[in-house]
């Protein structure tokens with residue numbers, strides 16, 4: 001079942017191959033036109049541009065600045081302030097493990113450690129192994145089903161941390177490759 | 183005419199992740215297979231039925247008492263339809279659904295007092311007709327046609343309602359401040375940023391009963407003289423955003439938003455603004471900057487948003503739960519609301535119960551209910567039956583309340599006295615195995631990540647505190663570290679600009695206060711112990 005988690009989320013794979021935008025990308029111009037180029041729409045525009053390209057490339061930020069008649073420094077300042085905006089191309093697959101308080105109490109850190117080991121990546125290293133990356137989030141509002149994990153936009157709940165085999169089976173079913181031997 | 187039998191299926195995000203949509207499809211198939219049509223048996227998607235940890239949940243209303251089922255699989259659809267029919271025999275020993283029946287008389291449900299959550303789990307969140315049939319928007323109409331803005335504010339003041347976003351500022355007073363600013367444009371803003379880990383009350387309201395929130399905001403806008411408003415929702419809540427957008431569109435098409443609402447001179451435009459993953463944007467001045475498309479950095483107050491907010495105009499900003507309580511207050515009267523709760527904390531409060539507790543989900547109880555009632559009676563205590571160690575309230579701004587203080591009534595003042603705070607309503611139960619210095623380190627990691635970096639005490643102080651706490655977590659602390667911890671906490675608390683920095687030391691201070699022995703033990707024990715649960 002698809003969990004359309006934050007179509008703008010930093011962990012979501014929108015299925016598009018990240019590509020560098022050509023200069024004055026017509027799709028960016030269209031997004032801006034839809035918002036009437038109002039300065040207060042900047043965050044919404046950035047969300048939509050990120051949805052188009054998978055991340056906010058330097059060229060995209062320049063196009064947004066030109067199109068909205070804002071200083072590039074302002075556009076860059078906003079894009080870099082918010083955690084959900086990605087300034088680097090994302091890996092093809094992404095996991096986000098919740099380390100909010102409820103998930104933490106229910107063993108979220110063990111889930112993170114297990115995935116680090118399985119994928120051979122480090123938590124919060126955006127480059128991951130080039131294909132998979134693992135990052136943490138601080139609460140998805142699904143605390144009643146803790147601990148939770150998002151794999152390529154799909155929410156997985158009530159992960160069995162106390163049963164390593166069952167946990168591995170859930171990770172396997174979610175498509176996480178076993179990169180390292182245990 | 184609703185059919186005599188109605189099956190309500192939770193379609194909020196908690197149950198969706200547990201497979202509620204497949205279950206609903208299966209129920210529709212089973213209804214057809216039983217030769218019934220929707221006029222005989224209605225299957226309705228609704229919002230959160232509260233016991234989110236046992237999803238997917240289904241409630242069956244018939245001529246008899248309502249039956250509730252949890253953890254249902256699509257294969258059980260046929261049995262469920264059979265159980266929903268009035269002709270079905272009383273559940274006996276052969277009941278195929280016995281293991282899934284939830285007792286509505288159990289404390290989890292019986293001790294709740296739904297006000298904000300009145301329509302949650304009752305109405306179809308995607309249908310304005312259903313909301314209207316439930317009574318939503320009736321108070322907006324009455325207010326516009328019969329009451330003056332002063333009368334509305336008077337009712338809210340009498341209710342004693344205080345802000346549910348954390349600080350507990352009296353809502354009526356805030357509305358008066360905005361209303362009494364010099365003439366000119368003003369705005370209403372709903373804070374739906376809900377960033378505290380462990381909190382999911384606002385999410386549930388948005389996903390379950392968005393029209394109630396819109397009605398509350400419209401009444402507030404009328405009361406303070408605003409014609410434009412925003413709901414700022416965090417991007418991590420896609421279903422809430424989708425349902426809120428749909429609800430706004432439906433309200434516009436019914437002329438419940440727009441110009442000349444109910445034929446009066448009252449106009450209101452409401453829009454959704456989506457955050458981008460910065461916790462500090464829950465702070466009101468940061469949130470207002472974010473709505474204006476800027477970096478969400480907190481600003482010194484005064485001026486308060488009520489005086490100078492969006493584009494310099496007086497701006498009313500309230501939390502989701504605060505606005506959602508308003509229609510019931512106007513319907514039943516401020517005195518009715520004020521009769522619930524304690525001397526200084528009136529009405530009901532919604533809590534999100536999670537962590538080491540049997541029943542996880544949404545709990546709305548009168549203010550002043552004891553913590554023990556909430557976590558032991560309603561929550562059912564720790565799953566393995568061991569005693570509770572602590573209850574965390576107030577998120578990263580709050581603290582851990584030890585088991586020996588569970589008889590404390592839950593209200594704003596009592597929780598502050600214990601070194602915690604009400605916060606937005608997240609309650610995370612902790613069992614014996616949870617280490618308190620690790621919890622403190624966990625929260626400090628959060629504050630390091632979320633500090634906006636504007637002021638040094640918070641930006642650098644939280645990093646230093648985290649490093650210091652590492653020494654305790656890794657059991658290599660000295661008694662000098664203990665003193666530095668105390669001193670650094672005080673410094674960060676007193677000198678930070680906004681609430682994030684000012685309250686970032688709270689989880690440390692409260693665990694130091696109630697669980698000091700755990701910090702001391704970490705000093706004496708040999709170093710090299712492997713830390714668990716570290717959060718970078």
Ligand SMILES: Cc1cc2nc3c(=O)[nH]c(=O)nc-3n(C[C@H](O)[C@H](O)[C@H](O)COP(=O)(O)O)c2cc1C
Pocket residue numbers: 344345346347348349350351373374375376377378461462463464465466467499500501502504606680681682
């Ligand atoms: C760091 C920080 C985060 C906050 N996050 C939220 C939040 O997520 N939701 C909320 O309603 N209030 C939050 N607040 C409180 C708001 O600043 C503000 O007091 C509140 O929205 C006012 O509404 P109320 O009077 O209805 O509570 C936060 C405050 C701080 C300092």
Ligand code: SF4
Pocket residue numbers: 462479480632633634635636637638640641678679680681682683684
């Ligand atoms: S206290 Fe922290 S979050 Fe608040 S303004 Fe200062 S640096 Fe930013």
Ligand code: FES
Pocket residue numbers: 098099100101102103104138139140141142143144146148379380381
């Ligand atoms: S703490 Fe993980 S979903 Fe809330």
Ligand code: FES
Pocket residue numbers: 192193194195196197198229230231232233234235237238239543
């Ligand atoms: S989400 Fe279904 S009961 Fe709360």
